[in-house]
Amino acid sequence: MIDHNWHRGHRILEVRPLGPLTEDDFQSLEAQVDPVISERGPLTGLLVDAQNFAGWESFAALVSHCRFVRDHHKHIRRIAVVSDLPLLGYMPRLVDHFVSAEVRPFSSVDYQPALAWLAEAG
Template sequence: MIDHQWHLSHTVLEVKPLGPLTAEDFQSLQAQVDPVISEHGRLSGLLINAQDFSGWESFAALVSHCRFVRDHHKHIHKIAVVSDEPLLGYMPRLVDHFVSAEVRPFSSVEFKRALAWLGEAG
């Protein structure tokens, strides 16, 4: 399951995985994101709160995740990854080659700083 919460007047979406991700999670997320992108043209930011990332429930879930990224990355200006997991700290450098958004890692104590960065113009 993916919990989500809007910040900064529906311009920044926080997503928080709660257990292994499923294909249905990305369908639900798309239903939340697409209307905002249609109305505003893009999201200012996506905050991935990955404190408890447990991976994917199945290969189909991983494929759904990849499709979601492929279909939406051009409509997201910045991505902040919040996690204390050392491996996830390297993720922004890896995905930076595949997405058009600017991606930065933040530790859990920097949550407010990550949200502020996502809200900055630029």
């Protein structure tokens, strides 16, 4: 399941994976995100709270995740990844080749600075 929360008048989306991700998770998230993007335009930011990231339930779920990223990355200006997992600290360098958004890692104690960075004009 992916829990989500909107900040700053639906300009910043926070997502929090709760358990292994499934295909249905991305369909549900898409149903929440697409109407907002259609009505209001691109998102200022996406905050990924990956503290409890447990991977994907299946290869099909990973493919659904990749499709979601492919279809939405151009509609997001910045992505903040909040996690203390060392591997996720390297994520910005890995995903820079695949997304147009600026991506930055933050530790769990820097949740508020991550949210503030997403809200900055730029």
